[in-house]
Every structure is written in structure tokens, then in C-alpha cells.
Amino acid sequence: MKAAVLVEPQQPLVIQDIAVRKPGPREVLIRTAAVGVCHSDLHFTDGIYPTPVPVVPGHEAAGVVEAVGSEVGTVKPGDHVVTCLSIFCGYCEHCVSGFLSRCVSPRVRPQPDDEPRLVREQVPVQQLLGLGAFAEQMLVHENACVAIRRDMPLDRAALIGCAAVTGYGAVTRTSRVRPGDTVAVIGCGGIGLCAINAAAIAGAGRIIAIDRVPGKLELARAFGATDTVLADGDVVADVVDMTNGGVHHSFEAVGLKVTTEQAFRMLRRGGTANVIGMIPPGVKIELRGTDFLSEKRIQGSLMGSNRFPVDMPGLVDFYLQGKLHLDKLIASRIGLESINDALDELRRGELARSVVVFDGVA
Structure with missing residues (x-):
């Protein structure tokens, strides 16, 4: 698959061919349909927040499930899904208290001894925030995505994965x-x-x-x-x-x-x-x-104090009812090859959101 890779901080992303392995027992392979270019990505690409490299940035995405692991019970192939960086375990103190966005359990995040999800020329490639959405495919834990209605346009659905759930949650859940x-x-x-x-x-x-x-x-x-x-x-x-x-x-x-x-x-x-x-x-x-x-x-307010498996389907309903104005949020739709131009636009602070759209995805 093709992915935009951060090789070194403060350098442009490079489009590379990356190999992705098959899903593990609780993993989901998603064909990426669209991904928003969020200002948070700049904190990592510009080196303000350190992260291991090489790494695939991007976290505000929607797509279609291609394959699931043997123990996955929440989604199935063909489902339309939105991803979220608030990956939760469901067992820790925060999860059982209803604060899913605070979960930091290692059981749902890749560990150093795990088989790498992404590899290029035998070198492991990291996924920023457990997602790595600037890529044609994402391999994620099942608790990093949620199924949504199929009548929701996926380029708009991608924005629910960060901008909408964060802003909405900050207002309705945090405050x-x-x-x-x-x-x-x-x-x-x-x-x-x-x-x-x-x-x-x-x-x-x-x-x-x-x-x-x-x-x-x-x-x-x-x-x-x-x-x-x-x-x-x-x-x-x-x-x-x-x-x-x-x-x-x-x-x-x-x-x-x-x-x-x-x-x-x-x-x-x-x-x-x-x-x-x-x-x-x-x-x-x-x-x-x-x-x-x-x-x-x-x-x-961390990602809007969200409970995204509940919040995101509700936000989809709000959009389809005309209450959530995602159409107005998209300033431009671009291909992956234009990702660095979109990041430069964020640095200038001129636009609301650019969305990378991948061809051939429903």
C-alpha cells in the first residue's frame, strides 16, 4: 500500500510503498476512504511532540473494513467505520468508570515485542497514535473504530473521527x-x-x-x-x-x-x-x-472526553438531520500526493480542513 511517511521531524512526508501484515486476533484491516488533515498532526511532523520514526501520521479517518481477526466481534468485512485515537481496553479503572478517552492500557496498543503491523524493506514503520491514517490501509485494534450507517458520506464521516467528536465532546461531555x-x-x-x-x-x-x-x-x-x-x-x-x-x-x-x-x-x-x-x-x-x-x-479536555462508540453514531445522525455542519468544514479535497501542501496550509492557518480522499473506496 502507499502511505505518507515521516522519516525525520521537520521534513516533508514521503510517499512510500509499505507492507501491512494480516490482522491479529483483535485487529481490523480497513481500506481508507478519507482522512482529514488535522493541526494535531503538525505537532508531531514539526517535532514539537517527539515520536519514533519512521512513522505514518494521520488520525482523523473513515473507511471500509476489509478483514478482521478471529476474536473481533464489533465490526465485520464491508462495514463502514470511523476510527478514533481514543483506543480503549474496556477493563481498566478509566474504562469501567465510563471515561474511555483516558484509557492508556498497553493491551490495546502495539508493544515492542509484537510483530510489526507495517514494514518497509524489513524496517518497522510506526503508526502515529495507533492509527497511521495517511495510508491506503489501516490495521488497528477493534476498539479503535466503530461502525456507522452506510448512507453517511465517508469524506464527511472522517471529520467525526477527531474534529467533530473533540469539539462536540468538549462542549457536551467535558464542560x-x-x-x-x-x-x-x-x-x-x-x-x-x-x-x-x-x-x-x-x-x-x-x-x-x-x-x-x-x-x-x-x-x-x-x-x-x-x-x-x-x-x-x-x-x-x-x-x-x-x-x-x-x-x-x-x-x-x-x-x-x-x-x-x-x-x-x-x-x-x-x-x-x-x-x-x-x-x-x-x-x-x-x-x-x-x-x-x-x-x-x-x-x-482529551478528545472531548468521548465515549466514541456511542458518540460517533450519534454525530452521524446529527449530520444527516442537518444539525452538524461538516460540509462547511471541508475547504478542499486532495489526493495523498498533496499531503505536504495541506500541512503547509495548516501552518499558515488559512483553512478549516483539507481532506485526503482515496480513489475507488465506497
């Missing part, structure tokens, strides 16, 4: 936005736009979109934002003034020190700041201690 609450979302990329969309679905009374690119703010209104703030001044003061004291919930979808601190400072008394963005290792966040006397909270 539990209620009807009438005020919400601010900092960063109107794919995940931020999905958070705005989710806030609208949840019935938020006021949804404030914040970004430095005017075009993204226009797009945010199409996703449900009631107000927009161009990030060229005192963003916190603008939001506090607009809401007469601050918002109930803020969502940081950029991954920077300054925007994380802004997310906390724009809260009203009792408000909650949710950090979705991947803050680089070593960065420290500074908060005013007196703000905690107002019962303000700040918390992380």
Missing part, C-alpha cells in the same frame, strides 16, 4: 453546556468550529467566536456563532464587556499559553475554561490565584 449558557471559543479551526456547532446544538444562549483571521469568523457564524471577536486587541475585555461579566464556558482550541490564559480570564464567577489545544511540552500557564476565590475552574 456540560446547558441551554442558555454563554460560551466563548478561541480558535476557529476545525475543532473550534465543531465546538461552536455543538454549543448551538446544546442550546447555548450566546456563542462568541474568537480568531485572528476574519474569514474564519465569517465561517464561525455559519456554524452557530452569535457574536465574533477579531483577536487584534484586548480579547478578554471585549468578551467581559459583551457578556456583562464573562462567559459560563470558554474553550481554548489553539494550544498557546496566551490563549489559554485568556480563556481563564474571560470567565464569569463560577465559570469553566476548557483547554482543547495541544500546548507544547515545557510551556507553563500563569493564572491569578485570586480568581479561584470566584470558583472559576480550568480543565483539560
Whole structure:
């Protein structure tokens, strides 16, 4: 199969022919139909977050099951599926408590002594985050994918695998936005736009979109934002003034020190700041201690605190009902050979989502 491989950090991905082995007892072989190019991939390709190389990046994908291992009971050949990096074991403390996205059990992730899933010229090739979706095929644990309705377009379904489930989950699961609450979302990329969309679905009374690119703010209104703030001044003061004291919930979808601190400072008394963005290792966040006397909270949101086997089919239903605006999220559809151009567009911050589409897949 052909795959886009990161050979060295801070270097372009290279299209290579990779051999993929047959599925193990609890593994699923998927023919990739589409994969979104997510900003999180940049953290690894640019070396901000270290990862072993060579490695196939990509994690926001959908496809069709080609083969399953002898013990797989959740999907079968021919099923349309969405993958998720929140691979869960079902047995650990987090899983049995209902927090599947927190699972880090080694039993569902490749181990050094395992037979490599991917090989090129007898050299093992890693799968980033256990998926490696910038490839014509994915070999994954069965608890890394979920079957969906066949009437769901797979290029749109791919976006549910990260952007939609992360943004929606942050709003509905991590922070539990209620009807009438005020919400601010900092960063109107794919995940931020999905958070705005989710806030609208949840019935938020006021949804404030914040970004430095005017075009993204226009797009945010199409996703449900009631107000927009161009990030060229005192963003916190603008939001506090607009809401007469601050918002109930803020969502940081950029991954920077300054925007994380802004997310906390724009809260009203009792408000909650949710950090979705991947803050680089070593960065420290500074908060005013007196703000905690107002019962303000700040918390992380890992992949939207998702329970993806339940959440993703529900998000498919929302899309088919016209509530989840995935069509507007796709800025361009490209072939795998254009992957480096798509990563450059992410670095410039100009587009919401590019989607790699593979030919000949349903």
C-alpha cells in the first residue's frame, strides 16, 4: 500500500510503498476512504511532540473494513467505520468508570515485542497514535473504530473521527453546556468550529467566536456563532464587556499559553475554561490565584472526553438531520500526493480542513 511517511521531524512526508501484515486476533484491516488533515498532526511532523520514526501520521479517518481477526466481534468485512485515537481496553479503572478517552492500557496498543503491523524493506514503520491514517490501509485494534450507517458520506464521516467528536465532546461531555449558557471559543479551526456547532446544538444562549483571521469568523457564524471577536486587541475585555461579566464556558482550541490564559480570564464567577489545544511540552500557564476565590475552574479536555462508540453514531445522525455542519468544514479535497501542501496550509492557518480522499473506496 502507499502511505505518507515521516522519516525525520521537520521534513516533508514521503510517499512510500509499505507492507501491512494480516490482522491479529483483535485487529481490523480497513481500506481508507478519507482522512482529514488535522493541526494535531503538525505537532508531531514539526517535532514539537517527539515520536519514533519512521512513522505514518494521520488520525482523523473513515473507511471500509476489509478483514478482521478471529476474536473481533464489533465490526465485520464491508462495514463502514470511523476510527478514533481514543483506543480503549474496556477493563481498566478509566474504562469501567465510563471515561474511555483516558484509557492508556498497553493491551490495546502495539508493544515492542509484537510483530510489526507495517514494514518497509524489513524496517518497522510506526503508526502515529495507533492509527497511521495517511495510508491506503489501516490495521488497528477493534476498539479503535466503530461502525456507522452506510448512507453517511465517508469524506464527511472522517471529520467525526477527531474534529467533530473533540469539539462536540468538549462542549457536551467535558464542560456540560446547558441551554442558555454563554460560551466563548478561541480558535476557529476545525475543532473550534465543531465546538461552536455543538454549543448551538446544546442550546447555548450566546456563542462568541474568537480568531485572528476574519474569514474564519465569517465561517464561525455559519456554524452557530452569535457574536465574533477579531483577536487584534484586548480579547478578554471585549468578551467581559459583551457578556456583562464573562462567559459560563470558554474553550481554548489553539494550544498557546496566551490563549489559554485568556480563556481563564474571560470567565464569569463560577465559570469553566476548557483547554482543547495541544500546548507544547515545557510551556507553563500563569493564572491569578485570586480568581479561584470566584470558583472559576480550568480543565483539560482529551478528545472531548468521548465515549466514541456511542458518540460517533450519534454525530452521524446529527449530520444527516442537518444539525452538524461538516460540509462547511471541508475547504478542499486532495489526493495523498498533496499531503505536504495541506500541512503547509495548516501552518499558515488559512483553512478549516483539507481532506485526503482515496480513489475507488465506497
